[in-house]
Structure formats: structure tokens, C-alpha cells
Amino acid sequence: xxxxxxxxxxxxxxGGITRLRIFEQRYLKMVKExxxxxxxxxSLHREGNEFxxxxxxxxxxxxxxxxxxxxxxxxxxxxxDLVRIGTVERDQDKLLHGDVQVCEHWPVQQANDxxxxxxxxxxxxxxxxxxxxxxxxxxxxxxPVWVCGRWLELIPINYEKKxxxxxxDSFSKAINFLSTVIIEKT
Amino acid sequence: xTQAGTILLQNQKSGLHNKVxxxxxxxxxxxxxxxxxxxxxxxxxxTGLFRFFAPKIQRIAxxxxxxxxxxxxxxxxxxxxxxxxxxxxxxxxGAPTTWVYTIMRNVSFDMxxxxxxxxxxxxxxxxxxxxxxxxxxxxxxxxxxxxxxxxAYLDKLPENQKQVVKGFYFLEMSQEQLARHxxxxxxxxxxxxxxxxxxxxxxxxxxxxxxxxx
Numbered sequence: 001x002x003x004x005x006x007x008x009x010x011x012x013x014x015g016g017i018t019r020l021r022i023f024e025q026r027y028l029k030m031v032k033e034x035x036x037x038x039x040x041x042x043s044l045h046r047e048g049n050e051f052x053x054x055x056x057x058x059x060x061x062x063x064x065x066x067x068x069x070x071x072x073x074x075x076x077x078x079x080x081d082l083v084r085i086g087t088v089e090r091d092q093d094k095l096l097h098g099d100v101q102v103c104e105h106w107p108v109q110q111a112n113d114x115x116x117x118x119x120x121x122x123x124x125x126x127x128x129x130x131x132x133x134x135x136x137x138x139x140x141x142x143x144p145v146w147v148c149g150r151w152l153e154l155i156p157i158n159y160e161k162k163x164x165x166x167x168x169d170s171f172s173k174a175i176n177f178l179s180t181v182i183i184e185k186t
Numbered sequence: 187x188t189q190a191g192t193i194l195l196q197n198q199k200s201g202l203h204n205k206v207x208x209x210x211x212x213x214x215x216x217x218x219x220x221x222x223x224x225x226x227x228x229x230x231x232x233t234g235l236f237r238f239f240a241p242k243i244q245r246i247a248x249x250x251x252x253x254x255x256x257x258x259x260x261x262x263x264x265x266x267x268x269x270x271x272x273x274x275x276x277x278x279x280g281a282p283t284t285w286v287y288t289i290m291r292n293v294s295f296d297m298x299x300x301x302x303x304x305x306x307x308x309x310x311x312x313x314x315x316x317x318x319x320x321x322x323x324x325x326x327x328x329x330x331x332x333x334x335x336x337x338a339y340l341d342k343l344p345e346n347q348k349q350v351v352k353g354f355y356f357l358e359m360s361q362e363q364l365a366r367h368x369x370x371x372x373x374x375x376x377x378x379x380x381x382x383x384x385x386x387x388x389x390x391x392x393x394x395x396x397x398x399x400x
Contacts, residue, residue, distance in 0.1 A: 176382075
């Protein structure tokens with residue numbers, strides 16, 4: 001599968017939603033093309049390789065859009081899957097396109113005390129941050145995978161550190177990490 | 187002409203001529219262009235504003251920063267603010283030039299502040315690169331619409347992509363926000379984060395490193 005790639009410092013796990021501000025409305029067409037049907041890939045910026053993008057990304061679809069008071073277009077995008085990025089090319093419009101392959105992420109997890117507490121804390125965070133909460137019409141505080149994904153997107157650690165949580169077997173590490181930070185343990 | 191200027195002017199066969207304007211009708215013309223941008227998102231009018239202001243801003247900013255690319259950044263940022271905020275200008279408030287130069291000053295101040303904060307945050311960069319320094323500014327935007335963080339990244343994007351996405355909803359919390367949310371002192375949150383990262387590092391070391399694809 002070949003998709004447009006947008007290098008952005010946004011960490012999104014499956015289910016995660018973010019809002020992008022499109023600077024010039026005439027580029028709506030370009031975004032539309034990138035987004036029609038197959039969506040596009042948000043990849044973290046990374047120094048070192050040819051196009052300064054990471055070797056993985058979040059495959060997103062546009063789920064909503066609106067015109068802001070500032071006259072700009074805002075699009076809400078949701079991550080469906082994580083993808084591994086293969087060969088990347090720059091087209092004549094200087095947009096990046098890459099061959100991508102879907103990667104598995106965490107399998108479904110059983111809830112336990114920790115995941116429940118993390119869910120409650122996340123629920124509180126939603127209540128306190130209506131703008132953020134408005135991105136998610138259908139929050140799933142009962143799902144350990146959903147809750148941990150949102151927490152990892154929110155938690156202030158650098159992207160390289162967050163990278164280890166993209167592996168399918170990293171769920172227990174994620175729970176350990178989040179519990180240490182968020183749940184008080186004596 | 188800056189790169190952004192080139193992009194903005196591309197595809198704009200506006201029929202606008204390089205009229206030589208006298209000082210007397212300068213203000214009138216500039217105010218009319220601002221009104222056209224505000225009301226009709228008129229690109230020809232914006233082109234007029236750009237041609238008038240860009241070289242002047244470039245010159246002033248160049249004196250201030252003694253650096254061509256930073257001066258270009260001031261032009262780019264100032265003019266995109268003019269495009270977005272044109273509706274906030276009204277002739278009663280004063281001359282259009284005063285208004286645009288005020289925007290330019292704010293942009294320059296922001297840049298200077300950012301350069302300074304980057305310098306001061308260098309010491310902790312190995313632990314919290316980028317994010318913490320930038321999050322200081324998210325405090326100003328209670329809706330988390332982070333506008334500045336991306337500018338640093340934008341520099342590295344291909345020109346067209348810069349124009350496509352110029353901002354994003356900043357998902358990540360700052361350490362201060364997390365501390366407030368958990369109702370804990372900032373120091374406690376910082377040490378919890380360090381502890382958690384320490385544990386994580388240990389787990390990763392214990393794992394066969396060969397499995398990881400770095």
C-alpha cells in the first residue's frame with residue numbers, strides 16, 4: 001500500500017484522535033486526495049535518514065472537519081493502525097509517499113485493578129479537559145488497551161521513549177510505566 | 187522574497203501591477219487590501235500587502251537578528267498572521283503600517299524568547315528533549331492548540347507540506363498539567379516519571395536487545 005506521509009511530532013496509537021490545522025484552504029484538495037479512501041500516515045520526525053522520517057507511523061483517516069474562527073480548516077484524524085514505512089519517495093509536489101505495511105499492535109487485554117484505576121483517572125482528565133474530550137464522542141474507559149493508548153499519547157515523555165510501546169508485546173511495560181507515574185503505590 | 191512568499195504568490199495571476207504608491211494614498215490602499223483579505227480572503231489583495239511589507243520586514247528583522255533565515259522566518263510568520271488576523275484590523279485603530287509592524291514586533295519577541303528558552307533548557311535535553319521546553323508555552327493556550335511547537339519541525343519539511351499542516355492539536359500534557367491533574371507537587375511527578383523511565387530502561391535491557399529494530 002502506498003500512502004502520503006506527513007512528518008509531524010504527533011504520537012498516536014490505534015484509536016487515538018488528533019486535530020490538525022490546515023494552513024491554506026487551497027491545499028484542502030491535496031489533503032482530500034491524501035485522505036480519500038486510504039487516509040495518510042503521520043510519522044514522527046527523525047533526523048538521520050533521507051527524508052527525516054521515522055521507520056514507523058500512524059495510519060490515520062479523516063473523521064471530521066470544521067472551519068475555525070480563524071478561517072482555517074481543521075481536520076480530525078483517527079489512527080486505525082500502526083504501519084511500518086518502507087521505501088519513501090518525494091513526488092513533483094514535494095509531498096512524501098511511502099510503501100507501508102500494517103503492524104499488529106496490542107491484543108485485547110483483561111481488565112485488572114490497575115487498568116481500572118487508569119481508566120478512572122483518564123475519565124477525570126476528560127471531565128477536566130472538555131476540548132480534548134470533545135475529540136472522542138465515544139470514549140471507552142472500560143477497555144485497558146484504549147485507556148493505556150490514550151495515556152501514552154498524553155504522558156510527557158519524549159517520542160523516542162514512547163517508541164517502545166508500539167511493539168505488540170509491550171502492553172505489560174505500558175501498564176507498569178503508567179502505574180508508576182499515575183497510580184500512587186506505597 | 188522568502189520561500190513562503192514564493193509559495194503564497196504562486197498560482198496567483200492576480201493582474202495586480204506594481205503600482206508606485208505615494209505616501210498619501212499608501213494607507214488608504216493598504217487598509218483597503220486588509221479589508222479585502224478580511225472579508226473576501228482576497229489573495230490578490232494579500233499579494234499587494236506582501237509586496238509592500240515583506241521587503242521592509244525582511245530588512246528590519248535582518249538588522250535585529252543579523253541572520254537571513256531568521257529574518258525570513260519573521261516575514262513568513264508576520265505575513266501569515268496578517269492573513270489570518272486581517273479581520274481584527276480597523277482603520278480607527280490607526281495606520282495599517284502600525285498594525286502590521288506591531289504584529290512583526292510580537293513575532294520577533296516570540297522568536298527571541300524561544301531562542302532564549304531553548305538555550306536555557308539545553309541542560310536537561312537528554313532527559314526531556316523538546317517537549318518540556320515547548321510545553322512552557324502550552325500554558326498560554328488553555329485549549330492546547332499548540333501553535334509554536336510545530337514551527338521548529340516545519341523548517342525541516344518540504345515546502346509544500348509546510349503549507350499544508352501548520353498546526354496540530356497538541357495532545358501531550360506538560361509535566362505541570364500532569365502534576366495539577368494528579369494533585370501532586372511537580373517534583374513528585376518528575377521523580378515518578380524518572381522512576382518509571384528507569385524501570386522501563388531496565389526492562390528493555392533485560393529483553394534481548396537484538397529483537398528491537400533500531
